[in-house]
Amino acid sequence: MKPPAFDYLRAGNISEALEGLAQQGSDARVLAGGQSLMAMLNMRLAKPKLLIDIMRIKELRQIERKGDAVVIGAGVRQADLLAWPDLAEALPLVALALPWVGHMQTRSRGTICGSLAHADPSAEMPLALVALGGEVLLRNARRRRRVVAKDFFAGMMLTARADDELIEGISLPVAKVSRFAFREVARRHGDFAIVACAAMRTPAGVRLAVGGVADVPTARDWPRLEGSALDDALNAFAWELGARDDVHASARYRRDLVRMIGRDLIGEVLQ
């Protein structure tokens, strides 16, 4: 339960971090809040040769409003975002979901982008990113690119980030008049979700995003549906997610939760 040996690089600015990534490639890991990566290292599920600590890079520590979007830097801790005064107004869905991420003792260190990089299929922040249609801002030594949420998550704990790329931040759309709802079922508060759902009203109807069931958080848009049409749509969606049995819950229970929570949340946002 001790990490394997690695070099440790404390990056003073973004170019130093990118240089480390360019040199070491897949043998390097970026260390931000450490709340997922350090556990992986302690359990030796990851064995990098180089850790690049980005938490002393001031320019990554910012939460910025840029027109219709909020840009959250890679060094922004979950507790920093929870304490951001504009959160409830600009990102109401994130305000609902963030208190479900880990515990107060881990949100104080863990970062928003670190949770996205880890890409656990049950985690709340990947679900929020997919539900909101946010973008991940990636950068290597030569270029920058933006990847939309649904293309970023490639599989269970797999993302579209290349080995030499740093997640510089994410961009989330500022909420307009839409209504949002979030609910999660877990063994205890703070545990990974068995099923987590986020719903929002859209111009055309409603969107439901589900985490904890498929390998990646998945969103579905519908026009305004009611009664048995809504039940049928939710049932079809629950089956399409391909739930599996595991030690925490059966596939059937997960489908049940998607149908029940989905119906409740859609009712809430369309009220």
Place this chain on the structure above:
Amino acid sequence: MTRLKADSRHAVRFTLNGTSVEAEAEPRMLLSDFLRHQLGATGTHVGCEHGVCGACTIVVDGMLTRSCLTLAAQVDDCELRTVEGLAPSADRLGVLQQAFRRNHALQCGFCTAGILMSLDHYLARNPNPSEAEIRDLLSGHICRCTGYTPIIKAALEAAAELASSNKETSDA
């Protein structure tokens, strides 16, 4: 840029409960092990070593921190508080510690150091907590002895005592 080599030891300096300390660590050394083995500060306990049990919780630069999910190298130049810093003097317990003792809020004591650090940090910022808030805070710790109820009672009692001792008693 600072690059520390995997196979050699490097100096790590920080402030521990108000005192400057320095010792050497390999990059892979966990802060929990650094505190206990290099500095002899064994008040911080080590349970699961993957951030779940909360026994190793300390405060780094005002942030609650799992010391088992933190490298010693990461806290260079930081300010650390551990359970050794809670008592006002070697022969006296702090208000929260006294409340734990009165209420039997510890049995084996393994989880206690971490829980005390979480509560001390939380009560300083939230002087009038509800039982639900204390329960939510304690969800980040695992105690296998007490069943949590005495811990919640001790926390609420300490909060009340701290609040009344902080009340203004003079117009001067």
